[in-house]
Amino acid sequence: MGLLDRLDNPYDVGPGILLGTVEDLLNWGRAKSDWYMSFGLACCAIEFMAVNAAHFDFMRFGTIPRPSPRQSDFMIISGTVTLKMAERIKRLYEQMPDPKYVISMGSCSNSGGPYWQNGYHVLKGVDRIIPVDVYVPGCPPRPEAFLEGMVKLQSKISHQAMFRKRQDMSQEDLDAIHNRQVEIERQFQEFQKVQQELKH
Amino acid sequence: MAERKEIEIDFGRVETERMRLNVGPQHPSTHGVLRLEVELEGEIVTDVIPHIGYLHRCFEKISENSTFVQVVPYIDRMDYITSMNNELPYVLGIEKLMGIKVSDRIESIRVIISELNRIASHQIAVATFGMDAGAFTPFLFLFRDREMILNVFEKLSGGRLLYNYIRVGGLLQDAYPSFKNDVLDIIRKVRETNVEIMNLLIDNKIFIERTINVGTLPADVAINFGCSGPMLRGSGVKYDLRKVEPYSIYDKFDFEVSVGDGKIGTVGDSYNRNIVRMYEMEESCKIIEQALKFMPDASEDVHATFPKKIAPKGEIYTKAENPKGELGFYIIADGKNKPYRVKGRSPSFVNLSVLPYISKGYMIADLIIILGSVDIVLGEIDR
Amino acid sequence: MTTKEIFEKLKNEFNDDVISIFDDGMVSEPFITVSSKNLIDIMLFLRDEKGLMFDYLSCLSGVDYKENFTVIYNLFSIEIHHRLTVKVELPKDNPVIPSVELIWRSADWHERETYDMYGIIFEGHHNLIRILNPYDWEGYPLRKDYKAPEEYHGIKVPY
Numbered sequence: 001m002g003l004l005d006r007l008d009n010p011y012d013v014g015p016g017i018l019l020g021t022v023e024d025l026l027n028w029g030r031a032k033s034d035w036y037m038s039f040g041l042a043c044c045a046i047e048f049m050a051v052n053a054a055h056f057d058f059m060r061f062g063t064i065p066r067p068s069p070r071q072s073d074f075m076i077i078s079g080t081v082t083l084k085m086a087e088r089i090k091r092l093y094e095q096m097p098d099p100k101y102v103i104s105m106g107s108c109s110n111s112g113g114p115y116w117q118n119g120y121h122v123l124k125g126v127d128r129i130i131p132v133d134v135y136v137p138g139c140p141p142r143p144e145a146f147l148e149g150m151v152k153l154q155s156k157i158s159h160q161a162m163f164r165k166r167q168d169m170s171q172e173d174l175d176a177i178h179n180r181q182v183e184i185e186r187q188f189q190e191f192q193k194v195q196q197e198l199k200h
Numbered sequence: 201m202a203e204r205k206e207i208e209i210d211f212g213r214v215e216t217e218r219m220r221l222n223v224g225p226q227h228p229s230t231h232g233v234l235r236l237e238v239e240l241e242g243e244i245v246t247d248v249i250p251h252i253g254y255l256h257r258c259f260e261k262i263s264e265n266s267t268f269v270q271v272v273p274y275i276d277r278m279d280y281i282t283s284m285n286n287e288l289p290y291v292l293g294i295e296k297l298m299g300i301k302v303s304d305r306i307e308s309i310r311v312i313i314s315e316l317n318r319i320a321s322h323q324i325a326v327a328t329f330g331m332d333a334g335a336f337t338p339f340l341f342l343f344r345d346r347e348m349i350l351n352v353f354e355k356l357s358g359g360r361l362l363y364n365y366i367r368v369g370g371l372l373q374d375a376y377p378s379f380k381n382d383v384l385d386i387i388r389k390v391r392e393t394n395v396e397i398m399n400l401l402i403d404n405k406i407f408i409e410r411t412i413n414v415g416t417l418p419a420d421v422a423i424n425f426g427c428s429g430p431m432l433r434g435s436g437v438k439y440d441l442r443k444v445e446p447y448s449i450y451d452k453f454d455f456e457v458s459v460g461d462g463k464i465g466t467v468g469d470s471y472n473r474n475i476v477r478m479y480e481m482e483e484s485c486k487i488i489e490q491a492l493k494f495m496p497d498a499s500e501d502v503h504a505t506f507p508k509k510i511a512p513k514g515e516i517y518t519k520a521e522n523p524k525g526e527l528g529f530y531i532i533a534d535g536k537n538k539p540y541r542v543k544g545r546s547p548s549f550v551n552l553s554v555l556p557y558i559s560k561g562y563m564i565a566d567l568i569i570i571l572g573s574v575d576i577v578l579g580e581i582d583r
Numbered sequence: 584m585t586t587k588e589i590f591e592k593l594k595n596e597f598n599d600d601v602i603s604i605f606d607d608g609m610v611s612e613p614f615i616t617v618s619s620k621n622l623i624d625i626m627l628f629l630r631d632e633k634g635l636m637f638d639y640l641s642c643l644s645g646v647d648y649k650e651n652f653t654v655i656y657n658l659f660s661i662e663i664h665h666r667l668t669v670k671v672e673l674p675k676d677n678p679v680i681p682s683v684e685l686i687w688r689s690a691d692w693h694e695r696e697t698y699d700m701y702g703i704i705f706e707g708h709h710n711l712i713r714i715l716n717p718y719d720w721e722g723y724p725l726r727k728d729y730k731a732p733e734e735y736h737g738i739k740v741p742y
Binding site for chain 3: 253297439444540554
Binding site for chain 1: 226227228232233253255256258261262265273274277280281324339340341343344346347350360361362578579582
């Protein structure tokens with residue numbers, strides 16, 4: 001449930017006012033401005049270039065290509081991953097900052113595709129090395145199919161819980177949080193005491 | 201154009217520390233998963249070592265384990281920009297081994313779609329070359345036009361990128377009724393856009409300054425390195441398999457082999473390699489127009505010459521002019537339904553091997569220009 | 584020039600090193616078989632002799648036959664527009680052949696690929712290392728008795 005969906009919601013208290021959680025607001029921002037890592041692997045990269053070009057206009061999703069993994073939110077595995085490339089993909093994934101997402105585009109990166117049987121040098125599914133959020137089937141997928149995958153990823157991001165819910169926490173965690181608060185209170189009082197002593 | 205003044209700078213006296221820089225395999229301007237190990241002295245490239253194989257998909261092993269028909273889809277995926285051109289030499293080779301003669305309509309459809317795909321491939325080449333030089337708008341224009349060609353291919357074969365359309369002894373299906381009109385529309389549009397691209401990109405002062413006299417490849421070196429396609433023709437060698445060893449029905453058509461003329465820059469530099477692609481698009485348009493006239497109108501059964509059983513015997517080296525150069529297959533068939541050996545001789549593989557030779561002594565920014573002008577596809581290099 | 588005429592010419596020059604010619608007059612590609620002993624001289628003769636001028640090495644491929652390994656050279660002449668196929672047969676236990684890299688520079692990567700796939704050693708090549716497979720790959724994939732590995736760097740390979 002994204003923030004804008006709240007317009008039809010009982011929370012709505014008047015024109016121009018939305019009531020929601022901070023989490024919804026942040027997720028709305030995260031989902032609508034994803035930066036992706038721009039690199040291509042194989043055939044699907046050409047279709048992905050077509051997605052980027054004028055006819056399909058990928059940037060209307062708020063996506064901006066970044067050449068560096070350190071600045072990107074999600075990564076598109078567009079093509080066959082070979083064993084030689086697999087180590088590199090894993091390293092790129094590890095270089096991305098959290099939270100990070102992966103779209104696996106095309107049969108090859110989903111499951112090895114047509115190379116599943118005799119491809120001694122092909123990785124049979126990129127999910128053997130990194131976690132995948134959205135799979136887009138096809139060889140290669142149509143640009144529309146890829147855009148559908150992007151919509152799926154956006155809805156996944158906007159549904160994600162960013163903060164841990166209090167009712168979901170275990171008693172130990174709650175106790176720990178309580179203890180921490182008591183500790184902070186105590187330190188603060190000590191600090192005030194020292195300050196007053198210094199004044200005198 | 202005004203004469204360009206060469207400024208000579210003596211780099212000899214200042215020596216900086218040599219640095220090894222790794223470019224790729226996920227670098228945006230390496231056109232895929234190519235890794236270059238570059239040795240730099242300051243900004244000047246002193247050595248380039250290409251590391252390939254990041255997309256090695258075992259084509260040759262797979263083809264030994266598949267039947268002759270099953271190999272065709274894998275050939276599509278070799279050079280995934282020009283699938284139609286890829287299928288042609290393989291299918292022609294098998295047909296030659298089995299002695300199959302196909303009708304004029306089938307041959308002319310094959311020629312038309314090959315040339316259309318050549319245009320599409322050159323459009324991508326020019327677009328990405330422009331992007332390497334910093335021009336983004338031509339990319340949008342050319343990809344918009346490429347969609348028209350892909351739409352025709354989609355109507356013919358059902359696929360946008362990988363078609364599996366040219367079959368041994370025929371085609372997947374006959375051309376649809378409005379095929380001729382669609383193709384004529386495309387030619388008109390391609391010519392319109394090419395004028396636009398010439399004004400916008402090719403004749404642009406900045407683009408010319410970036411690309412002329414960069415990565416010059418002399419003709420004799422190009423031949424010795426085995427270069428082919430626009431790479432060889434850019435160096436001024438009139439070598440085009442469509443003229444030299446005409447296959448299919450290319451001998452019936454009248455067209456020019458375009459070569460780098462050196463009107464701007466020197467023969468064999470990046471600019472001339474690129475301009476050859478622009479000229480070739482026009483030549484392809486000419487061939488398509490003639491082929492459309494030559495093509496018999498009445499639709500026919502394109503499955504009529506399909507062989508019942510494909511089990512040829514013999515060896516053949518079959519080659520055709522791909523947009524990137526000479527695509528060859530050495531096929532060894534031993535009378536079974538599976539090939540004993542299929543070796544793919546891909547043009548990009550050979551063209552890339554000349555990169556260390558032509559990029560020494562240039563700036564690192566020029567290295568990207570040179571790589572863009574070679575126009576490589578990694579799927580074909582690594583197979 | 585046809586393959587037969589080239590064969591006659593070669594036979595005059597190199598007697599025993601030129602072994603045989605296959606030309607059945609059918610669709611199949613005619614080829615000349617030569618021995619690996621005097622290969623460099625034969626190839627230089629093919630490249631430089633007037634009337635032959637094979638200045639362009641189109642393709643170089645290895646084949647794993649039951650009895651031997653074979654290296655196939657597909658030559659073409661841009662000057663004269665004729666083609667030739669040359670075959671060299673090598674024993675299975677010790678496949679060593681002189682490199683033609685210095686004659687045609689395009690042989691550089693083709694020979695590395697053939698070494699990578701078949702383990703055929705090209706003597707005199709300046710940098711004979713793997714090219715397509717990773718540098719630490721084991722085995723030669725295109726040999727007929729090759730079995731794909733179970734695991735590579737901790738990644739499971741079979742489907």
